[in-house]
Amino acid sequence: xxxxxxxxxxxxxxxxxxxxxxxxxxxxxxxxxxxxxxxxxxxxxxxxxxxxxxxxxxxxxxxxxxxxxxxxxxxxxxxxxxxxxxxxxxxxxxxxxxxxxxxxxxxxxxxxxxxxxxxxxxxxxxxxxxxxxxxxxxxxxxxxxxxxxxxxxxxxxxxxxxxxxxxxxxxxxxxxxxxxxxxxxxxxxxxxxxxxxxxxxxxxxxxxxxxxxxxxxxxxxxxxxxxxxxxxxxxxxxxxxxxxxxxxxxxxxxxxxxxxxxxxxxxxxxxxxxxxxxxxxxxxxxxxxxxxxxxxxxxxxxxxxxxxxxxxxxxxxxxxxxxxxxxxxxxxxxxxxxxxxxxxxxxxxxxxxxxxxxxxxxxxxxxxxxxx
Amino acid sequence: xxxxxxxxxxxxxxxxxxxxxxxxxxxxxxxxxxxxxxxxxxxxxxxxxxxxxxxxxxxxxxxxxxxxxxxxxxxxxxxxxxxxxxxxxxxxxxxxxxxxxxxxxxxxxxxxxxxxxxxxxxxxxxxxxxxxxxxxxxxxxxxxxxxxxxxxxxxxxxxxxxxxxxxxxxxxxxxxxxxxxxxxxxxxxxxxxxxxxxxxxxxxxxxxxxxxxxxxxxxxxxxxxxxxxxxxxxxxxxxxxxxxxxxxxxxxxxxxxxxxxxxxxxxxxxxxxxxxxxxxxxxxxxxxxxxxxxxxxxxxxxxxxxxxxxx
Numbered sequence: 127x128x129x130x131x132x133x134x135x136x137x138x139x140x141x142x143x144x145x146x147x148x149x150x151x152x153x154x155x156x157x158x159x160x161x162x163x164x165x166x167x168x169x170x171x172x173x174x175x176x177x178x179x180x181x182x183x184x185x186x187x188x189x190x191x192x193x194x195x196x197x198x199x200x201x202x203x204x205x206x207x208x209x210x211x212x213x214x215x216x217x218x219x220x221x222x223x224x225x226x227x228x229x230x231x232x233x234x235x236x237x238x239x240x241x242x243x244x245x246x247x248x249x250x251x252x253x254x255x256x257x258x259x260x261x262x263x264x265x266x267x268x269x270x271x272x273x274x275x276x277x278x279x280x281x282x283x284x285x286x287x288x289x290x291x292x293x294x295x296x297x298x299x300x301x302x303x304x305x306x307x308x309x310x311x312x313x314x315x316x317x318x319x320x321x322x323x324x325x326x327x328x329x330x331x332x333x334x335x336x337x338x339x340x341x342x343x344x345x346x347x348x349x350x351x352x353x354x355x356x357x358x359x360x361x362x363x364x365x366x367x368x369x370x371x372x373x374x375x376x377x378x379x380x381x382x383x384x385x386x387x388x389x390x391x392x393x394x395x396x397x398x399x400x401x402x403x404x405x406x407x408x409x410x411x412x413x414x415x416x417x418x419x420x421x422x423x424x425x426x427x428x429x430x431x432x433x434x435x436x437x438x439x440x441x442x443x444x445x446x447x448x449x450x451x452x453x454x455x456x457x458x459x460x461x462x463x464x465x466x467x468x469x470x471x472x473x474x475x476x477x478x479x480x481x482x483x484x485x486x487x488x489x490x491x492x493x494x495x496x497x498x
Numbered sequence: 499x500x501x502x503x504x505x506x507x508x509x510x511x512x513x514x515x516x517x518x519x520x521x522x523x524x525x526x527x528x529x530x531x532x533x534x535x536x537x538x539x540x541x542x543x544x545x546x547x548x549x550x551x552x553x554x555x556x557x558x559x560x561x562x563x564x565x566x567x568x569x570x571x572x573x574x575x576x577x578x579x580x581x582x583x584x585x586x587x588x589x590x591x592x593x594x595x596x597x598x599x600x601x602x603x604x605x606x607x608x609x610x611x612x613x614x615x616x617x618x619x620x621x622x623x624x625x626x627x628x629x630x631x632x633x634x635x636x637x638x639x640x641x642x643x644x645x646x647x648x649x650x651x652x653x654x655x656x657x658x659x660x661x662x663x664x665x666x667x668x669x670x671x672x673x674x675x676x677x678x679x680x681x682x683x684x685x686x687x688x689x690x691x692x693x694x695x696x697x698x699x700x701x702x703x704x705x706x707x708x709x710x711x712x713x714x715x716x717x718x719x720x721x722x723x724x725x726x727x728x729x730x731x732x733x734x735x736x737x738x739x740x741x742x743x744x745x746x747x748x749x750x751x752x753x754x755x756x757x758x759x760x761x762x763x764x765x766x767x768x769x770x771x772x773x774x775x776x777x778x779x780x781x782x783x784x785x786x787x788x789x790x791x792x793x794x795x796x797x798x799x800x801x802x803x804x805x806x807x808x809x
Contacts, residue, residue: 207772
């Protein structure tokens with residue numbers, strides 16, 4: 127029995143008792159045998175670098191060339207947001223590659239977590255979109271600390287059939303009518319900054335004390351309206367699909383996945399402006415030196431046109447490699463809200479930058495979340 | 499003279515004994531040495547795994563976070579912040595309330611189960627006890643997730659009630675709030691409550707119950723006046739076993755608590771994580787331990803008063 131068929135049968139309740147028992151027995155046998163079978167597999171993957179990243183990037187579609195060269199995937203481990211990742215790495219976790227977004231790179235470099243990348247060792251680096259090659263602060267004293275991989279937007283994903291709004295605005299996240307049916311991201315940059323933008327902060331990433339107070343007030347108002355703070359795209363994907371949540375702050379990938387499932391969702395263009403971000407790849411300073419060559423192979427795979435085409439099609443993110451767009455047809459691009467000229471999208475919206483007074487804001491947010 | 503010569507000869511011979519023999523001789527002579535030697539593996543372990551980390555935690559709580567580094571000068575700053583900002587104490591009180599409810603629910607549900615095994619089961623008692631621990635063979639996290647599935651929007655309870663026609667739309671108040679935390683924790687800690695209560699019920703001398711019956715007490719009164727008081731040690735032990743760890747729990751509130759079910763453990767976790775302020779996190783943890791100790795002492799004092807008054 128195919129796995130999908132099994133799921134369908136189970137959910138539709140068409141499974142007979144005999145079939146169910148058979149499936150259970152198979153699972154039991156599998157669990158029993160798993161430790162015996164995987165021993166060799168585990169030993170082999172120890173030779174591969176560890177990548178600390180966002181959930182979703184572990185798909186072989188993103189590192190096809192690495193897989194064909196080395197025969198196996200590298201190791202992946204995940205964080206929910208960069209503050210969590212930073213705390214873990216400060217506490218002694220040393221992966222080989224980490225995938226921060228641009229606004230974090232300066233702080234991580236100051237903390238000595240990341241080391242320079244020799245971009246001449248990356249065959250695909252030359253095809254990077256020009257403006258993404260030159261994101262500010264990524265090259266210090268002639269040394270590059272970050273390679274851009276992709277870009278996308280943070281906005282509200284909402285159910286068109288369940289939400290009734292006249293104009294698209296971040297205000298939907300404060301709409302009393304949808305009390306208990308909203309979800310915000312548990313993040314400084316994608317959560318707190320939403321409140322800052324909605325509150326009309328002049329520069330949300332460098333707020334004045336009054337603007338911080340206003341943001342805090344807004345977050346407090348919002349708390350009782352939320353179902354929960356989400357920490358992974360799959361959280362909101364499931365909740366939006368079932369209608370448990372009618373509007374959630376999210377990224378392009380959750381939107382694309384829901385759209386592909388045929389659920390009537392829309393990715394908002396708020397009148398205050400959606401947030402645009404760009405994320406990439408850095409080398410850990412204390413990574414395993416013996417795995418450095420393989421680490422470069424992974425970075426090169428991640429920024430290859432093939433990975434880019436896969437990412438555009440599956441996640442709906444824009445990729446950093448200009449050639450990736452040539453591998454995707456017009457209809458697919460239009461469906462993801464992208465064009466052949468990526469700069470159009472990149473230049474619209476509010477570009478996420480390093481957050482000033484970050485510790486203070488984080489404390490404020492943690493305080494708000496406790497509801498006290 | 500001859501005796502003295504013998505004694506001095508023995509003294510001269512003594513150093514010739516090997517080190518092992520001398521330790522053995524010392525152990526034979528001193529009872530406490532034998533005791534400590536027997537305890538030493540545990541004591542070393544306790545020292546390394548409990549005392550040292552605790553000392554580090556307390557030290558850390560008197561330092562200050564300097565963005566990326568610690569300022570190691572001694573200061574009460576973290577404790578001042580702890581008492582100045584209302585959130586820490588408020589959250590601690592809320593956590594104590596939630597785990598108080600958990601303790602009450604767990605003990606109330608555990609008592610009948612323990613009573614049944616102790617008094618009604620005649621054969622295969624061991625099998626019954628093992629059956630009670632069966633849920634603990636799966637990971638704690640998995641059981642919390644299972645509750646998420648049971649209580650969820652499209653979960654077992656909601657879809658069941660909809661199929662039966664009891665409700666039209668899924669009930670939303672059963673997940674992502676303090677009630678969900680209480681339900682989940684009460685299930686997760688059930689075995690820790692059942693086992694101590696079972697042991698204390700099992701120890702009760704059955705002839706006391708016969709005597710109560712002979713003296714004309716009904717089943718209810720003999721339960722209240724004989725069984726319940728005699729099983730108090732078990733109830734107290736299980737209350738403490740459930741109350742102390744659940745007050746600091748953060749996984750369960752994180753997964754099923756939603757925006758209103760946050761507990762003190764969550765803020766400690768975020769101070770050591772995202773908020774990156776270990777010293778304040780350490781101070782919060784130390785204060786939590788202090789207040790939980792106070793609550794436990796008050797509880798023990800109260801039960802002692804009650805027992806003395808009853809007896």
